[in-house]
Amino acid sequence: MPFTTENFILNIGPAHPSTHGVFRIKATMDGEVIVDVEPVFGYLHRGVEKLCEERTYAGILPLTDRLDYVSAMNNNLAYCLAVEKLAGIPVPERASYIRVIMSELQRIASHLIATGAFLNDCGAFMTPLLYMLREREKILDLFEMASGQRLTYNYMRIGGVSQDLPDEFLPALKDLIAQLPVYIDEYDRLIKDNEILLSRSKGVGILPLKLAVNCAISGPVLRASGLKWDLRKADPYSLYERFDFEIPTGTQGDCYDRYRVRVEEMRQSVRILQQAVKGIPSGSTRTEVPRILRPLPGDVYRRIESPRGELGFYLVSDGSIAPYRCHVRAPSLINLTALKEMLKGWKIADIIIIFGSIDVCMGEVDR
Amino acid sequence: MTKVLEPSAIAAKIKQTLPDSRVNAESGYLLVEPAALTSVLTYLKTTPGLEFDYLSMLTAVDYWDYFELVYVLDSLSLNQIMTVKTRLQGRVDLWAPSVVSIYQTADYQERETFETLGIRFSGHPDLRPFLLWEGFQGNPLRKDYL
């Protein structure tokens, strides 16, 4: 008697505890093995690009915070750099150093969430996440000292930062920099050689380098596949060329490599912070810029290295008070281009792990 | 530092190799006819010395009389960047060639441009609404969408 099988479409999400936000995957499965994957986006599409056309250049800053809400300082920075290039506004040196400090602190906070959530998905239920959140609270205390907010800061302004650092910020930052390497080593030692983590993530979800470049993947995912490409070194912005740090890379491009790259990046960020704290000059923190800015007609594309990859803003100005077009090049969306190839052939339990290791923020994917 | 390539030298080279493509070097970008887009981009990707193998960004802008597609190309090995633009006249029934066969990253970005601005890409494997639902009326990022 002939024995036939049929493929089965399984719907995962959008309200799912492990999908890092509202994300839906329609997986066509042959038993437990994935044959095809169709991701569905748009459940958080808030129309930010259309809203940008109604607001002034300075009024778009709060909207940019909410794009990649886990690393809001980097979004602010990318937008401010784009407008400063468009209008030709110089930034004082002290403001650039403060921007670097905030950017690197935000990178550590974002990678803490990324690794904590990844380990949570691997099966270590809640323990790594709670440990990582403990350190993130200390960083958020510093942010609250400087800007008054914990999650969506709106701290940077066109031409600098909104206000100078309070007096108690730098001593508190020095204390934190002394403690952070100890904590990062502690987490690393606890989980790095764990059998379950190794067997669940080593060799799983391999992304070949050629495919990664063709899909324009960026950030830790590209570095884990073996290419040493970091925009802080390749196309430095905001005085990053003065800081000395290394770019960690992986060899295979599997989930374990992505996890290791993020942990090493946290250590390099601490190194940058040490240099920034030692060398921060005194001076003004903001160039005088008219409140309603009217740049000359033209367009600009400016990109930075955010914790998730290459975050870019494409701004078109026609000389009026609002941008004519504002497009956000979201790293999380572009990094998901290779999702189909990364998931084919793996089992249903690996979907969550591979997706978690790409480290996506849905606010950015859907904008 | 990433080098921003001057388009005039490249335009001259392209006119030599692909005589049918009408390219113009404007200030800061290379303007290409839509019909010649795929051949120009393939040339930019495969020629040694240019090697633009990374498509950083693909988007479109609605200037009332025409739509302008913007491609920002990046070369990781040589660390240089370049912008290519193409224009589609009119507002209805817009067609542009799809570059998915050259750069796979154009898949999602072309779908998004189709849905928000109404530009169809011929040769795209799966042109469907992406961020909005099937049956949504209108193209939100057009200037005449209220």
Next chain:
Amino acid sequence: MEITPGNQSELIHLEQDTFEGLEIERLKKASQATFSDPVEWMEGVPKGLLLTTVDAVLGWARKSSMWPAVCFPACCAFEFITAEASRWDLSRFGMEIVRASPRQADLMITAGTLTWKMAPQIKRIYDQMADPKWVIAMGSCAISGGIFASSYNVVPGYNHLFPVDVYVPGCPPRPEALIYGIQMLHKKIMQESARRKV
């Protein structure tokens, strides 16, 4: 389009997408007005009504371990996660378990912006929760659409879909503000049970 074994899954996807699109349009047309907020519970227990011990025990049992359902669209979700972590511990209220299945949950903390595309899913989760159930609207986007209110895809507040009990303002609200909102809900539950006829 001819149905072959090759394009069968494509047809299933297209049919599903069209059906979902129709569902979203239908919900959008039906949700133009908001549900009204009952405010008489804030005036305290009315005079002339005795609070029996059964009512008190029932109210205490209901408020002591409300389990939230999964509803985490956007940024406020991170303040909810931080409220649940070790610094502002939510398990002292019995709420640390977030139930993925709405049948086992009785509280929906709506942490994030609601879009019309997501609206049928959230309505379905709310409908699947068993009575008694409560809703806390967390953040400006949940109360009125917030900073995105004029966008084409954003629902101006969760109270267009179902009635909301407590509104916690902020963008995002601090964990302490969320806990204050939860305590207000506890007060409401104690007084609600006093009013119930059965």
